[in-house]
Amino acid sequence: MAAPMELYCWAGGWGLPSVDPDCLAVLTYARFTGAPLKVHKITNPWRSPSGPSFPTATFTASGCETMWKGAVVCSLLLQLTVAVTGGRPCSARNFGHGSLVCECGANYCDTLEPVSLLPLGSYVKYESNKAGSRVERSEGVLHNDAPGKETLTLKIKTSQKYQKIKGFGGALTDSAAINILALSPKAQTNLLKSYFSEQGIEYTLVRVPMASCDFSVRLYTYDDSEDDFELKNFSLTEEDTKMKIPILQQAQAVAKKPLALYASPWTSPVWMKTNGAMTGRGTLKGKPGDRYHKAWANYFIRFLDEYAKYNLTFWAVTAGNEPTAGDIIFYPFQCLGFSPEHQRDFIAQDLGPALANSSYKGIELIILDDQRMMLPYWAEVVLKDPVAASYINGIGIHWYLDFLAPIDLTLSITHHLFPKYYLISTEASTGSYFWEPRVVLGEWDRGSKYSHSILANLNNYVTGWTDWNLVLDMEGGPNWSKNYVDSPVIVDAANDVFYKQPMFYHMAHFSKFLPEGTQRIEIQRSKWTDLEYSAFLRPDGSAAVVVLNRSHKDVPFVISDPGVGHIEAVSTADSIQTYIWERPKEASAEPPAQQ
DSSP, X not given: OOOOEEEEEEBSOSSSOOBOXXXXXXXXXXXXXXXXXXXXXXXXXXXXXXXXXXOGGGOOOSOOOOEETTEEOHHHHHTTEEOOTTSOOEEEEOOSSSSOEEEEOSSOOOOOOOOOOOOTTEEEEEEEETTSOOSXXXXXXXXXXXXXXXXXXXXXXXXXXXEEOOEEEEEOOHHHHHHHHTSOHHHHHHHHHHHHSTTXXXXXXXXXXXXXXXXXXXXXXXXXXXXXXXXXXXXXXXXXXXXXXXXXXXXHHHOSSOOEEEEEESOOOGGGBTTSSSSSSOBBSSOTTSHHHHHHHHHHHHHHHHHHTTTOOOSEEESOSOGGGGGSTTOSSOOOBOOHHHHHHHIIIIIHHHHHTSTTTTSEEEEEEEEGGGTTHHHHHHHXXXXXXXXXXXXXXXXXXXXXXXXXXXXXXXXXXXXXXXXXXXEOOSSOSTTXXXXXXXXXXXXXXXXXXXXXXXXXXXEEEEEEESOEETTSOOOTTOOOOOOSEEEEGGGTEEEEOHHHHHHHHHHTTSOTTOEEEEEEESSOOSOEEEEEEOTTSOEEEEEEEOSSSOEEEEEEXXXXXXXXXXXXTTEEEEEEEOOOHHHHOOOOOBO
């Protein structure tokens, strides 16, 4: 046997150590090749003076055996290394909340490989689980023999097609921008690549607040000059020009595909409002068609004008964030109240014509942008007016009161009543209820809540799902009103690192593998199961199935694609999996159908 390779590894303590990335790479190499390896633990951040170095992005790891003064050391170190497909492994940390986070900084960050398919007859599986896997890739073959009758079978039906996917993403709030810019330039780049590049989870949707919201450090609008109906004093702020705009430009630069930006206002300037304040119960003065409503509609146009100067164009705008909030006395942060009747008439007489008569007539308009419990009533009021409806493209929903509104009685009914108008989820966050802790680093169940919501929404005609803040700090802010929440990425600016939480990797199972143009298809189960799932045809003709297991036990099952074969699978306890396989061109070219 060859002499063991000598490896000198720095670890910063056995509780929550950080491990030299080069050491992780060599440990991974040894596990991958079976090469003998002797590890020496050192306590200063220097590397082997003579040992070889291997590129971190080449290998994956799941554990190994080695010795340091007679103790098994490599296995301990590799508990901190979670395989992440074929990219760089996760530098994992356990904060004692049930699962791991992946730590990134200026010099190291885990990555994912671009999606690559196997030849016909094989499939790829990506899995993340509570035990520590993070988008870990494996491969298998489809079988042509009949699966066992007792096994749970999920059978896809490609001839029954439903809605097409727009995308997945998050919001670039002032707070998110502040936290991104609190990192060193290299760490910022790693963060943006994690979200937007092919080495990351390939977000395409970005929601951008128009001026301030609760996730700002101050209250402001773009025109706080009293009675400036001509908007002569309209101007972007430093939050835009020095923070959000440069970040959006960088995000687009690392992304392979164009980002779909959409903007939402929280409040108008106070001189337009009935209560003269950005918070609390208040709406626009006057009535639709008057100078207040015209000025507010033109405020949207001026926002688009100013961002266009920085070569940033928008896919859509929403008519306003949570319009029902502005009808609540003492509402604690920025809001602007609208009833469905008021929103209908404002769109018909002011906002719709303003967009249509501008250079932004191609920008899409989304109504509601509020809790789904308002459906289908809100849509019925607004969309049954033919003038208002002619300017509208979609209906936005938030998830915070989903427990009060059965999904089939809200989203599915709305889709069937108004099939021409897409449904899109525009905001969600965990840690938002008053009884919940705000940031919980590594909690797996918060990621499962994301996937549960996404699957339920997709199975009820929703075309995309947008997380709330892309990034927050260790407290869940900053937030001027102290309305802290959790986020898929948490920044520890004092140490120039950020933590990618289970929520981040749950999002990956949708955003990376279901690109725009993916279409949901029928999937049927052979018997009752706790598993949650949805099936799709991707634009390249391949099929994809996402399976969520929120139980604490493994569940064997079969995915059946008639005429192609079946996959014999096991849904690991507390896991999410994405399966992708090629289909014959003739099998993919079925006549379109939609319901």
